[in-house]
Amino acid sequence: MYCPGNVFPAYQLAGYWVEHSDIGGLSHYSVFSCRDASRCLAGDPGQCNVGRTGRACADCFRGYASDVDGSCKPCDALSMWPFLLLPIVMLGLLPLLVAASILMSRARRVAVSIFIVCVIFGQLVVCLQSLEAIYQFEITWIDPARAVLSSLAIFSLDIEFSCILDPQSHVVEYGSQLLAYPAVLLGTVGFWLLARWVKRPISFNSFLNLHGVLLVALLTAMSLTAMRPFQCRPNPNGLHTMSTRTDVICWSPEHGPLVVLASLGILAYPVAILSTIAFLTWKYPTWLRSGGGLEVLEKYKFLFGRFRPERYYYALLLSAHNMVVALIPAALVAAPALQVGIMGAVICTKLTAQSLLWPWRSDVANYNDLVLSTALLILLLLASPLLRLNQTDTSFLVAVLLACVLCVLPLAALSSACMAVSVRLRSQSKYDAFLCHHKAGAGALCRFFKLIVHKYGRMNIFLDSDELDDLARIFEIVSSDTRCLVAVLTPELLQRMWCAGEMTSARKYGIPIIPLYCDGFAFPDEDCINKIESVWTEEQQYTLTSHGIAMEDIKATYRHISTLEGYALSRHSSLEEQERLVLDVAAAVLRGARRADVAPQGSVSSARILLCSTEREPEAISTVLILQQMVQQQLRIATFRVRSLKDIAAASSASFALVLLSKGVLEDPDFALQIGQMRAQALSFVPVNDGTFQFPPSDFYMQAGESCGLDVYVWLLFSGGGGRRGRAWPKCRAQLGKGLPGQPV
Structure with missing residues (x-):
C-alpha cells in the first residue's frame, strides 16, 4: 500500500488488497496479495474489481463468473461448461469404450492404430497437466499464454462455483472436487450393469482398464487437487493464504476442514494410485513367468501394455515423475525462485531416461514424448525472466545452489574419468558361466539354461553360438574371461575334442567346474579314460597340443570331474523342476547368491x-x-x-x-x-x-x-x-x- 502522508488517506496498490480496521481510534492495515493483479484495483483499501467480493477479492458474487480482465460478469451458458463436462464424460465414456472394443476386435490394423492414437493423446494429457502445474508458479504470465494456461485448470477442477454456490462455500467446493472421480466411477458402474442387464455385457477387464487409464493419465491433476489446501503462500502482513483461494488464511479454523479433506484425498488418490502401481510393477515379473499370471496381466494392460516388455518398470517411473511434478508447486510455494529450476531438473531427468530407455511400444510415441518434454523445457526457459523474484532469502538460496552446481560440474567429470579407469584396470571375468556342451546333444538344453537364467535375473553366460567369433580363442576365453565352467555332461561330451580342451583349460587355470549330469550319461571307467586319445585323429590331437593341452592333462581332468559333486537334470521332468535346477546351478556359479523363487507354470x-x-x-x-x-x-x-x-x-x-x-x-x-x-x-x-x-x-x-x-x-x-x-x-x-x-x- 501507499501512504502519501499528512492528512491524505492511505490506499492500496494494484495486485494487493488491504483490510482496514479501527482499534482504539487507531487505523490498522493488513495487506494481502491477490491471486491475480487484475482482481484488486489500486484505490481505497478493500477495493475490488467489478463483481468481486471477499478477502483478496477471491470470490465472485453468486450468479457471476470471472472474466479475462479480472472482473466478474453474470453467468451465461459458456460459464457453465465445466459443470456440463462431468455428465458428458459419464454418458459418453463407456459407449466410446464399447465402440473401440468392437473396432479393435475386428481388425488388427485398426486396433494398432487406435492404440497408438490413444497413447499419443494420453501423453498430451499428461503434458497439459504439467503445464497446469507450471501455471501455478510465481510467474507473471502474459497473454495469450495466460489465457491458454488458465483454461487448463479444468483438469484439476480448479474452477469457480460462484455460478451455483454462495461465496465462502469452500468446504462444499473442495469436497465436490474430490468426489468428481467417484461420481464418474458410480456412473460408469451403472452403465456397466445396464449393459449386462440388456444382454450386451462389457467385460470386467475392459471396465477395469478404462478406469486404470483415467487414474494413470490424471494422476498429476488428482495430486494437484489433493494438495491444494497445503499450497500456502506468504503475504506482506506475515500471514499465509491458500494460493488458489486467497481468502482462506492457512491454519485458521476455516482452513482446518480443508486440511482434513486434503489428507484423505492424498491417501485416496496419489498415495493409493502410486502404491498400487508400485505393487503391480513388483509383481509383474512373477506373473509374466507363470502361465496363470498371464491371465492376471490381462487386467492391467492399461499400465504395462503401453511399453515394451523389457521396459515394464517405466510405468512406475512415469507415474513417480507425474507425482513429483504435482508436488513442486505445493512444496516450493514459499521459494518461488526454485520452482523453475527444480521443475526443469525433473523434466530433464525424465527426458534423459526416456531417451536412454526408449520405453514406449511405438516409435511414434517415443518421438512424441521427446517433442512434448522438449517443449516444456523451452517454455520454462522462456518464462524464467517473468519469475517474481523479490525475496532476499530466496535469492541467497538460489545463489548457494548455483555455486553447488558449478562445483559439481568438474567433480562429475573427474569422478567419471576415475570410474572408467578403475573399471578398465580392475581384473574381472567377462563371463559368469561358460556352458561346455556337445551341440547335438545339449544345444537346445543350453539355450534353455540361458533363457531361464535371464528370465529370473542377470548373469553373463558364454554360449558359443551367441558369443564365439573365433574358434581359436575358445580356450583363452575359458582361462582368462570365465568365472566358472558348467560341464553339461551328455553321453558324447567327453569324446568331443573342443569340449575336452575347454574342461582341461578350466582345471589348469583354477576355474571352478560344476558338472551337470543329463539323461543317459555315465562316466567312463579307468580303462576308457586311459585310451581316450584313440577317439581323436592325429590332427585333432595336434590341435590340442598346439594350445598347450596334453593328453595326460585331459585324463587328469576327467578323473577330477568324476570326483566333483554336481547336479542331475532329467529332461522328462516338469518345467518347474527344470527351472528350479537351473537356478540352483546359477546360484552355485555365483557362490552364495540367493536362488530366485520359481514361478508356477499354471493350470x-x-x-x-x-x-x-x-x-x-x-x-x-x-x-x-x-x-x-x-x-x-x-x-x-x-x-x-x-x-x-x-x-x-x-x-x-x-x-x-x-x-x-x-x-x-x-x-x-x-x-x-x-x-x-x-x-x-x-x-x-x-x-x-x-x-x-x-x-x-x-x-x-x-x-x-x-x-x-x-x-x-x-x-x-x-x-x-x-x-x-x-x-x-x-x-x-x-x-x-x-x-x-x-x-x-
Whole structure:
C-alpha cells in the first residue's frame, strides 16, 4: 500500500488488497496479495474489481463468473461448461469404450492404430497437466499464454462455483472436487450393469482398464487437487493464504476442514494410485513367468501394455515423475525462485531416461514424448525472466545452489574419468558361466539354461553360438574371461575334442567346474579314460597340443570331474523342476547368491496354446520348453507343454497347438495318440520344424496305416492342421521367428 502522508488517506496498490480496521481510534492495515493483479484495483483499501467480493477479492458474487480482465460478469451458458463436462464424460465414456472394443476386435490394423492414437493423446494429457502445474508458479504470465494456461485448470477442477454456490462455500467446493472421480466411477458402474442387464455385457477387464487409464493419465491433476489446501503462500502482513483461494488464511479454523479433506484425498488418490502401481510393477515379473499370471496381466494392460516388455518398470517411473511434478508447486510455494529450476531438473531427468530407455511400444510415441518434454523445457526457459523474484532469502538460496552446481560440474567429470579407469584396470571375468556342451546333444538344453537364467535375473553366460567369433580363442576365453565352467555332461561330451580342451583349460587355470549330469550319461571307467586319445585323429590331437593341452592333462581332468559333486537334470521332468535346477546351478556359479523363487507354470485348463512333441528325444523336449517361453513372453498368452492325454483332455480353454517336428517324431506312437486327441478337440495346429525332421521311409507309412495312425499324420502335415492354421502360423512366426525353421510341408 501507499501512504502519501499528512492528512491524505492511505490506499492500496494494484495486485494487493488491504483490510482496514479501527482499534482504539487507531487505523490498522493488513495487506494481502491477490491471486491475480487484475482482481484488486489500486484505490481505497478493500477495493475490488467489478463483481468481486471477499478477502483478496477471491470470490465472485453468486450468479457471476470471472472474466479475462479480472472482473466478474453474470453467468451465461459458456460459464457453465465445466459443470456440463462431468455428465458428458459419464454418458459418453463407456459407449466410446464399447465402440473401440468392437473396432479393435475386428481388425488388427485398426486396433494398432487406435492404440497408438490413444497413447499419443494420453501423453498430451499428461503434458497439459504439467503445464497446469507450471501455471501455478510465481510467474507473471502474459497473454495469450495466460489465457491458454488458465483454461487448463479444468483438469484439476480448479474452477469457480460462484455460478451455483454462495461465496465462502469452500468446504462444499473442495469436497465436490474430490468426489468428481467417484461420481464418474458410480456412473460408469451403472452403465456397466445396464449393459449386462440388456444382454450386451462389457467385460470386467475392459471396465477395469478404462478406469486404470483415467487414474494413470490424471494422476498429476488428482495430486494437484489433493494438495491444494497445503499450497500456502506468504503475504506482506506475515500471514499465509491458500494460493488458489486467497481468502482462506492457512491454519485458521476455516482452513482446518480443508486440511482434513486434503489428507484423505492424498491417501485416496496419489498415495493409493502410486502404491498400487508400485505393487503391480513388483509383481509383474512373477506373473509374466507363470502361465496363470498371464491371465492376471490381462487386467492391467492399461499400465504395462503401453511399453515394451523389457521396459515394464517405466510405468512406475512415469507415474513417480507425474507425482513429483504435482508436488513442486505445493512444496516450493514459499521459494518461488526454485520452482523453475527444480521443475526443469525433473523434466530433464525424465527426458534423459526416456531417451536412454526408449520405453514406449511405438516409435511414434517415443518421438512424441521427446517433442512434448522438449517443449516444456523451452517454455520454462522462456518464462524464467517473468519469475517474481523479490525475496532476499530466496535469492541467497538460489545463489548457494548455483555455486553447488558449478562445483559439481568438474567433480562429475573427474569422478567419471576415475570410474572408467578403475573399471578398465580392475581384473574381472567377462563371463559368469561358460556352458561346455556337445551341440547335438545339449544345444537346445543350453539355450534353455540361458533363457531361464535371464528370465529370473542377470548373469553373463558364454554360449558359443551367441558369443564365439573365433574358434581359436575358445580356450583363452575359458582361462582368462570365465568365472566358472558348467560341464553339461551328455553321453558324447567327453569324446568331443573342443569340449575336452575347454574342461582341461578350466582345471589348469583354477576355474571352478560344476558338472551337470543329463539323461543317459555315465562316466567312463579307468580303462576308457586311459585310451581316450584313440577317439581323436592325429590332427585333432595336434590341435590340442598346439594350445598347450596334453593328453595326460585331459585324463587328469576327467578323473577330477568324476570326483566333483554336481547336479542331475532329467529332461522328462516338469518345467518347474527344470527351472528350479537351473537356478540352483546359477546360484552355485555365483557362490552364495540367493536362488530366485520359481514361478508356477499354471493350470493346463487355463492354457490357450498347447505345445507337443516326442518325449523320446531329450533335445526335442528342451526345444519345446524354449518355444513355450518365447510364445508366453511375446504373445502374453498362457501356454502349456502336454505330456499325456490327460493334459490334453483338461485343456478346456486351448484353441491352438504348437507341434514340434523333430527327428523320429512320427515314429513315436504316444505322439500319434496326442495328435489324434488334439484333432478330436478341434484345435488348430502350427507345425514347427526344429531342423532335424525328415520324412520316414516308405515302409513306415505301411505300418502307420495298419495302426490307424496314417490319417492323423496326413491331416497334420498336408491338410494344414485345421482351417485356421494359415492365419495362425504367420502371426506366431512373426513373433517367434528369429532363426526358427519353417514348416516342412
